[in-house]
Amino acid sequence: MPKQAQYNINDILSYAVEIFTEQGFASASMEEIIARTQFNRRAFYLEFKSKRGFLHAVLQHYVDTQLSRCQESLVARRETGTVAIDDYFRAYYSLISEQGCLLVDCISELGRSDEQVQTIARHYYDSLQLCFIACLERAQKHQQIRPDVNIEAIALQLTCFTQGFAVSSILQDGEDDVLIAMRQVLSSVALNQEADT
Numbered sequence: 001m002p003k004q005a006q007y008n009i010n011d012i013l014s015y016a017v018e019i020f021t022e023q024g025f026a027s028a029s030m031e032e033i034i035a036r037t038q039f040n041r042r043a044f045y046l047e048f049k050s051k052r053g054f055l056h057a058v059l060q061h062y063v064d065t066q067l068s069r070c071q072e073s074l075v076a077r078r079e080t081g082t083v084a085i086d087d088y089f090r091a092y093y094s095l096i097s098e099q100g101c102l103l104v105d106c107i108s109e110l111g112r113s114d115e116q117v118q119t120i121a122r123h124y125y126d127s128l129q130l131c132f133i134a135c136l137e138r139a140q141k142h143q144q145i146r147p148d149v150n151i152e153a154i155a156l157q158l159t160c161f162t163q164g165f166a167v168s169s170i171l172q173d174g175e176d177d178v179l180i181a182m183r184q185v186l187s188s189v190a191l192n193q194e195a196d197t
Contacts, residue, residue: 009047012037013061016054021102024109025055055106056116062102063124070095074131081139082186085132085158092162101166129159149189157185 015037019028030051034041048054073087095101103121110117132155139145 016058081135104166145189
């Protein structure tokens with residue numbers, strides 16, 4: 001009869017998010033990863049094969065558990081598209097101000113050479129953009145934004161802001177910048193702006 005694993009893989013992946021966010025992929029040593037996660041070295045290599053394989057699992061876990069929580073506001077609210085977007089950016093800022101964004105860090109460090117990082121990032125940002133499109137469509141339906149607005153273009157802009165905010169929050173260290181920029185985009189397409197343009 002095979003032995004039951006003596007570790008909780010989700011706990012290990014959660015601990016590793018901190019390690020990779022603090023140090024990056026290249027600087028995080030296998031010794032520290034194994035020591036901080038209390039993962040047996042042999043089990044580690046049986047489970048993940050390599051440090052890079054481990055990073056891919058950690059990154060997917062981060063997207064599935066932490067980034068997806070921020071995204072919940074975009075799909076949970078059916079009636080208020082612009083409020084849902086505002087809620088998303090508040091939750092996202094709260095996440096990245098505490099620890100940074102592992103996804104953006106991985107893209108910056110490995111995005112050009114690591115196809116799995118590219119795939120995870122592309123899938124997440126495509127999903128996020130679709131959520132923004134749905135919110136903006138709700139906003140149009142409820143007459144929160146003008147009917148002539150190119151929803152896809154605004155959703156793409158908001159998605160790009162999401163990526164950039166992870167970097168600017170490190171440099172600027174201020175919530176106001178994130179929310180001001182997002183609100184400016186939405187106010188430029190708001191229904192009450194029609195007379196001004």
